[in-house]
Amino acid sequence: MTGSRLLALGHYQPSGVLTNADLAKIVDTDDAWIRSRVGIRTRHVAAPDESVDAMASEAAAKALAASGLAAEDIDLVLVATCTATDRSPNTAARVAAKLGLRAPAAMDINVVCSGFTHALATADHAIRAGSATHALVIGAEKFTDVVDWTDRSTCVLVGDGAGAAVVSASDEPLIGPVVWGSVPQMGNAIRIEGEPTRFAQEGQTVYRWATTQLPAIARTVCERSGILPADLAGVVLHQANLRIIEPVAERIGAVNAVVARDVVDSGNTSAASVPLALSKLVERREIPAGAPVLLFAFGGNLSYAGQVIRCP
Numbered sequence: 001m002t003g004s005r006l007l008a009l010g011h012y013q014p015s016g017v018l019t020n021a022d023l024a025k026i027v028d029t030d031d032a033w034i035r036s037r038v039g040i041r042t043r044h045v046a047a048p049d050e051s052v053d054a055m056a057s058e059a060a061a062k063a064l065a066a067s068g069l070a071a072e073d074i075d076l077v078l079v080a081t082c083t084a085t086d087r088s089p090n091t092a093a094r095v096a097a098k099l100g101l102r103a104p105a106a107m108d109i110n111v112v113c114s115g116f117t118h119a120l121a122t123a124d125h126a127i128r129a130g131s132a133t134h135a136l137v138i139g140a141e142k143f144t145d146v147v148d149w150t151d152r153s154t155c156v157l158v159g160d161g162a163g164a165a166v167v168s169a170s171d172e173p174l175i176g177p178v179v180w181g182s183v184p185q186m187g188n189a190i191r192i193e194g195e196p197t198r199f200a201q202e203g204q205t206v207y208r209w210a211t212t213q214l215p216a217i218a219r220t221v222c223e224r225s226g227i228l229p230a231d232l233a234g235v236v237l238h239q240a241n242l243r244i245i246e247p248v249a250e251r252i253g254a255v256n257a258v259v260a261r262d263v264v265d266s267g268n269t270s271a272a273s274v275p276l277a278l279s280k281l282v283e284r285r286e287i288p289a290g291a292p293v294l295l296f297a298f299g300g301n302l303s304y305a306g307q308v309i310r311c312p
């Protein structure tokens, strides 16, 4: 095998939905501020007893069913998350147990909001190296667990959910080379720390970095895959903020692409956002099978990772 490909996708969002009007009842905010600053209208919020691994398992079960593979075919599970409930068993092991997988390597990967594209690259590398054949790659977060519901500057931004992909060995490399990295000196601009653990960020620093530095890196992702931005059929950026997504997509030059705007309905779901948005686009058949799609995630650590994939 010379590469890997996305075989199938699945996603899950909790049934609880919080509107901007709902938030205006608990903090001093309003729909106009939230929509104008970040473009979010609603976000899904998990129930207190709804865990990250339960959401991850729901998304993974859908992706597995859509792939036509059996549970025992999966030999690698990677879960991108920064809101894992416990250190052991990790989220990947819990998903593997829930799905009845036989003996997979099972790892959590924490690169905050850019975790999924890091995990996808890791699965691709494992498959190319001959260490795995069929991988489940999942992004799952209960981001609402780590916000202060009295802090209007953060609680309006986040949501919960999960997205999953089955990634399999392929004769053709249909997951392009990853471009990944970080800005360690600016890592403190996004923090999820303390007791209780709380999300905080220097919003304007992150905004400036994302809108000025990321378009050129995303263009390099396309270049490494031999794809012109104008030939992209889809662009799925980390769903942090519409005021980042729209200018970055424009600066990439993806003039013919469907640009994912799931943040409007789902808020920022951290590592879940890219697979969640991609899975919805594919479910709605907005991107044809085989068409090139840029995935590009960014966030905590001021990290980034992206690749061009062929739509399943």
Ligand SMILES: CC(C)(COP(=O)(O)OP(=O)(O)OC[C@H]1O[C@@H](n2cnc3c(N)ncnc32)[C@H](O)[C@@H]1OP(=O)(O)O)[C@@H](O)C(=O)NCCC(=O)NCCS
Pocket: 028, 029, 030, 033, 034, 037, 038, 113, 152, 153, 154, 156, 190, 201, 202, 203, 204, 206, 207, 240, 241, 243, 244, 268, 298, 299, 300
């Ligand atoms: C977070 C973000 C929306 C904040 O917007 P901003 O224009 O930078 O806002 P500021 O933090 O400067 O605050 C401006 C004012 O709005 C207020 N404000 C903050 N949150 C508010 C809310 N939910 N409702 C109403 N007012 C709010 C602030 O208190 C401040 O008021 P003041 O001027 O009286 O002090 C913006 O910085 C951003 O999108 N950054 C990128 C962050 C990101 O995407 N991170 C995720 C990466 S994974």
